[in-house]
Amino acid sequence: MDWEERSAKVSHQKRNIPAAMGIICYTPEEFEKKKKQISIVQRVVKEEIEIL
Numbered sequence: 089m090d091w092e093e094r095s096a097k098v099s100h101q102k103r104n105i106p107a108a109m110g111i112i113c114y115t116p117e118e119f120e121k122k123k124k125q126i127s128i129v130q131r132v133v134k135e136e137i138e139i140l
Contacts, residue, residue, distance in 0.1 A: 091114050091115075094113035095111050098111050112128070114129070
């Protein structure tokens with residue numbers, strides 16, 4: 089399952105939560121690759137935004 093499928097599945101499961109959220113589900117390997125590319129992940133790492 090790729091990150092888009094994982095993200096869609098989690099978004100569907102959390103659809104009743106009354107809060108705005110952007111759900112992106114990366115594996116640790118995908119995260120390491122993405123943080124080296126121009127992406128939202130790189131921005132999160134650079135700005136040290138807390139992710140749960």
